[in-house]
Each structure stands twice: as structure tokens, then as C-alpha cells.
Amino acid sequence: MRKLHILKLALITILSITLVATFSFVGCAQAEEAVEEVEEATEEAVEEVEEAAEEVEEEVEEAAEEVEEEAAEEPITIGFSVWTMEFTFFQNVEKGVRDACEDLGYEYIMIDQNADPTKMVQDLDSLVSQGVDAISVTPVDPGALGPAVQNARDAGIPVVCADIGKSGPVNALIISDNFEGGQLAAGYLDELLADNPDNTYKFGLGNLQPQWTYARERGEGFIDKSEELGYEIASEIIVDPPSAEGGYDTMQQIISAAPDIVGAFFSSGREAVGAAQAVEGAGEDIYVVGYNGDPEELQAIEDGILAGTILQQPYVIGYQSVEILKEILEEGAEYEDEVVPAPVKLVTPENLEEIAAELEERRGQPAY
Amino acid sequence: MVDIRSRNLKVKVAQQWENFGMLFILVLILAIFSSLDPNFRTVYNFISIFKYSTFIAIGGIGMAFCIMSGDFDISVGSMLAFVGVLGSSFIPFIGGVGAVLSTIVIASILGFINGIFITKLRIPAFITTLGMLYIFRALAYLYTSNVPVYIENKFWLYIGNGKIFNINFPIILMLICYLGGYLLLRKSPFGRYIVAVGTNPDASRLSGINVDKVRIIVFTLVGFFVGISSVVVSANLGSANPGQLGQGYEFQVITAVVLGGTILGGGNGSLGGLFVAALIITALKNGLSLMQVDSYWQDVATGLVLIFAVALNRIRYTLLGQRE
Numbered sequence: 001m002r003k004l005h006i007l008k009l010a011l012i013t014i015l016s017i018t019l020v021a022t023f024s025f026v027g028c029a030q031a032e033e034a035v036e037e038v039e040e041a042t043e044e045a046v047e048e049v050e051e052a053a054e055e056v057e058e059e060v061e062e063a064a065e066e067v068e069e070e071a072a073e074e075p076i077t078i079g080f081s082v083w084t085m086e087f088t089f090f091q092n093v094e095k096g097v098r099d100a101c102e103d104l105g106y107e108y109i110m111i112d113q114n115a116d117p118t119k120m121v122q123d124l125d126s127l128v129s130q131g132v133d134a135i136s137v138t139p140v141d142p143g144a145l146g147p148a149v150q151n152a153r154d155a156g157i158p159v160v161c162a163d164i165g166k167s168g169p170v171n172a173l174i175i176s177d178n179f180e181g182g183q184l185a186a187g188y189l190d191e192l193l194a195d196n197p198d199n200t201y202k203f204g205l206g207n208l209q210p211q212w213t214y215a216r217e218r219g220e221g222f223i224d225k226s227e228e229l230g231y232e233i234a235s236e237i238i239v240d241p242p243s244a245e246g247g248y249d250t251m252q253q254i255i256s257a258a259p260d261i262v263g264a265f266f267s268s269g270r271e272a273v274g275a276a277q278a279v280e281g282a283g284e285d286i287y288v289v290g291y292n293g294d295p296e297e298l299q300a301i302e303d304g305i306l307a308g309t310i311l312q313q314p315y316v317i318g319y320q321s322v323e324i325l326k327e328i329l330e331e332g333a334e335y336e337d338e339v340v341p342a343p344v345k346l347v348t349p350e351n352l353e354e355i356a357a358e359l360e361e362r363r364g365q366p367a368y
Numbered sequence: 369m370v371d372i373r374s375r376n377l378k379v380k381v382a383q384q385w386e387n388f389g390m391l392f393i394l395v396l397i398l399a400i401f402s403s404l405d406p407n408f409r410t411v412y413n414f415i416s417i418f419k420y421s422t423f424i425a426i427g428g429i430g431m432a433f434c435i436m437s438g439d440f441d442i443s444v445g446s447m448l449a450f451v452g453v454l455g456s457s458f459i460p461f462i463g464g465v466g467a468v469l470s471t472i473v474i475a476s477i478l479g480f481i482n483g484i485f486i487t488k489l490r491i492p493a494f495i496t497t498l499g500m501l502y503i504f505r506a507l508a509y510l511y512t513s514n515v516p517v518y519i520e521n522k523f524w525l526y527i528g529n530g531k532i533f534n535i536n537f538p539i540i541l542m543l544i545c546y547l548g549g550y551l552l553l554r555k556s557p558f559g560r561y562i563v564a565v566g567t568n569p570d571a572s573r574l575s576g577i578n579v580d581k582v583r584i585i586v587f588t589l590v591g592f593f594v595g596i597s598s599v600v601v602s603a604n605l606g607s608a609n610p611g612q613l614g615q616g617y618e619f620q621v622i623t624a625v626v627l628g629g630t631i632l633g634g635g636n637g638s639l640g641g642l643f644v645a646a647l648i649i650t651a652l653k654n655g656l657s658l659m660q661v662d663s664y665w666q667d668v669a670t671g672l673v674l675i676f677a678v679a680l681n682r683i684r685y686t687l688l689g690q691r692e
Contacts, residue, residue, distance in 0.1 A: 112662065117609065121604055122420050125420075126413065126416065141516070143516040151529075209514055
């Protein structure tokens, strides 16, 4: 625009000089006519220049729009569908996905399933209709993924599950090594009981509802390792309802069923805290280990109520899911129905501070 | 003169609102989202709104009959889950077609049982169906030991995911259901009985209508349409999960029926209104999801639209100078 103004100015200056020159060559009488003619000519010229300038401006704008459109098609967009943003665990998975997208320069769209499988299916469909390049999903009901994932895959969109489970033709499932987590818990209880004074070898187990495969595997890992170490699972009860209160009630039932247990494993977070409080309340001497690494658990470990927990790393799971999508999209990597284990960590009163600091750095907020 | 003319105008506005009010709100919602979000105004998305509205729209037909006849059924969500897990578990034994049909038949029988409890044992519909809400859900858990039934049968899956000439099968199924519902309600004596029983059961009884029979058939129809919905939903999910199928379904369906202009106390109602209302609810959720609005705000929006629409209906009655 400024250039065009300069052009206009230059033109006017040149025309003015011509005008002055004309004055010096012709007489005063002729000069008046000449002035009029020149003025007319000047006006016409200015008009032409302005028209030309407008045309150029329009062309430039059009070109700019085209460039913008092309640029908009360029970046890769990742759609993420999450069980619910109500729980810390899923918030951390989401943070992992979001951070990974940011780090890799991807666009990011998140939709909350609101813990409703029908909404999950609709959301996946709407991600497909928005033309995302790849989908990461933390499914509320992994069994209900089949047709929706098929639909996305038919549209050429790879789908990976971040935690929980999978069904249908997903490319990959990134999930905590739940079996190993259960084993870790049993091993840790064994260490704590190294100088077992009562010489009893009995554990209690509080499991989640069996439809949650991931949680079942934790229990199976625990049983496997316990038996290997020579312990007996004296009482195994399903925590119902799945809540801290449910954990409390379940632990009381376990204690009544098997009063001589020395340790107990609860395959989820809040439930384990409830169970540990039940042990406190009953004045028993039983070590309780949880699973998840929820803030409530970390607090309970600090307070000396809970012996330890198996920390899942939802952030890592979310982050890893995008990395796998990147491999598929950019490097043409082949993933078909694969399970990628994500590491779990044992949290004890000894390493609590260190792990909390690490979590805080990653999440940008205190771990508990 | 002027007074009569303005009264005529009021009546006209009110009548037009009755016929096209919901359609107006739907067009308004579609227009707003289309202008705000380019991803909303795609053919693909409009089709998916249609497809997902069938969940509510089909189950809503039975519920509309039920509410028109002055009753209520809040057991539909649990019933949907129970017949879904039961019917889909039959697939290995009687095949896809048999399993689909038996799902619909079982649902109809459950509806029939509801009707018997309500009419013969004289237990209020609200109490009976509240009880059944617990019982059906629990039976679904017990029957499956809380493990979801995975559906791999082609026929069953086709009902939720198949296409005829690029139109999703659930949409076609829904249109057939609406045609049937319309014929039943408007072209058969039974439709008039439903409205009569809902408007005044005592008068209906005195004029020779077998009120109990009408109510039992209505509850059976509720079951019938829930059965169809159950197949569509579980086919779409590819599994029947005893805990998660149909959670909150009863309220979604009742919302659609009320939004569609059917009066809660019984009496006349509109299937067309219900159909449009199901589209409104689905389009609203779809649009807000696309715009990344928090899902809890989506529920706030659905609630507000419901209250707003019913408030507008009241204005209609004020214009007509009638009481409901």
C-alpha cells in the first residue's frame, strides 16, 4: 500500500514538473489552457493508477487466501476422545496427548465421552467427519469400539487406544503393564514382611469388577507372584461400589473372613485408601498396597496409612500414543492390533518425595 | 372487527407454532452451528446426526404412546440393556435373524408384564417401572456375570451400521417405525383410544373402551420399540454391555417426547414433533461437541432447550386463550 502511495506521489511530482516546464515554454495566455489540459491529464492518470492499484490489491488478497488455505491443509491433526475429564488419571492422559501434539507441531482436538459409550461412538464418528489425520482414544467401553474404529480405519484414519483396552481393528493399545504391576505389589509386600513375626503367609485381595480386564490382570499378577513367593490368597472380594467407601467396606469383610492376613492388595487407587483406613480403624497390623498413584494414595503414603502403590504413568501413555501415531503417519510404520506396554513404578515412603517432584514437573501442578 | 382480526392472527400464529415450532427451533440450531463451524455443515455430519438420532427417536415412539395414554415408563433404559445382552447371547444358538427377532419379542413381553402389573395389580406406573428399572439392570448383570457380550454376527451389526444406497440402515428402520407409528396413532381406532384414555380414562371406560387392554397394549408397544432400539444401539457399539447400555436412556427419551410437544399429563401428542425433537437433541450435542464445548455444558444446553421449548408451548396456549 505504502509503495502505491509513493508511486502516486512520484507521478504527481513528475506531472507537476512537466506543468512548470510547460509554463516556462508557452506564454501566459496559452498557459491557462495548458494548465487545464495538464490538470485533466493528471486526474485521468491518477484515476488509472488508483484502479490499477485496486486490482493489484485484490490479486494480492486472493493469493494470500490461497496460501492460507494451503497452509491450513498442511498440519497434521490428532483427535483425542477421552473417557471423562472428571478423574485425575484421565486428565493426565489428556495432558500427555496434548503435550505430545504441541511438541510435534500437530493440531489437537479433544472430545469428552462423558463416560457414555454411545457418546464415545458418536464422538469418534464426528472426529472422522472433521477430517482428523489420526485418533487416540481412552475408551469408556473398549468392547464398544469395533464398528466405530472400523469406520475410521475405512476412512484411512489410524486409531490407537491410550490405556483401558481395545476391540475392533485398532492399530495399537498403549497400556500399563498391569500384570507386572500386580507382581510388583506382591514382591514389595514380601520385602516388607521379610521378618514376618507371626510366621503367617496370607494375603487379602480387593479386586475391581471383572468386566474391567485391565484391573483383572493386576489381580492375576498379584496372585501369580504371591503364590510363587509362598503366600496364600486367603480372601478375594470384589470392591462394590468402586469408591473409597467401597474399599473400606471390602477391607472390613476381608478382615472378618481372614483375620490372620498380613498384607492386602487393592487393584485401584481410592479403594486402596479406603481399605487402608479400615485397617487403621480396626487397629490391625496389615500392610495395604494400592494401584494407580492417585493423589489420595500419595497423601495416604505420606501419612503412613498406605504402605505403597503401583504408579501408572498416564501422562506417558498419552504421550506415547501420539508418538506411535506419528510413526504410522510420517514413517509408514506398521501397527496392527499391537499391545505396547507402558512402564509402571513402585511408590514407597522412601521414594515418594522424588516421584512427587517428577510428577509435579510433568503435570505443572502438585502431585498431591 | 379489529379485535376479531387480531384474535385470528393469534390463533394462526399459535396453530402454526403447534405445527412448525419444533421444526423452526431445529432449523435455527442447524443454521447457528452451520454458520459457526464448517465441520458441522458437511453432508457426512448431517447424516451422522440423522443416524444417531435414531437411538432416541425409535424408542421414543413407544414412550410417546405411553405418555399420551397418561402413563409413564422409566424402566426403558434398563430394559434396553437386559434385552440387548439376552438377545445377543442367543446368536450362537439361533443365528442373527432369530436373535434380533427374539430380542424384540422379549422386550415386548417385558413391556406386557409391566402393563399387567400396572393394570391388574393396580400398582402406579411410576412405581412399577421404577422397580423394573432396578430389576432389569440387575438381571442384565446377573445373566452376563457382568462381562459384555461381543457381537460379531453380520446381520445384527448390519442393523446398526449397514447402508442401503448410501443411507444408513438405522435411518431407514426409523422411517419405517414412524410410518407404522403414524398409521397406528392416526389411522386406526386404537390410536384414538390411546388419546381418549390419556385425556379422560373414566369417560373412556364409560364409552365402552377397555382401558386396561389399551394400557397393556401401550406398554407392550413401549417394549417393542425399546427392543428395536436395543438392537440398533448394541449393533452400533459392537457389543452389549450390561452396565453401560442404556444408562440414562429413559430420560433422553422422555425429554424428546416432551420436547416434541406431547403433554406429560396425557392426551394428544405428536410423533412428528418427537422425530424433530430427537434431531434437535442430537444436533445440539453434535454441534457443541464439534465446537469442543465441555460435555457438562452440553447437558446444560439440552436442559435449557427443553425448558425453553415447553415455555414456548405455554405461550401457544396463552395465545389461544386455552388452558392445557
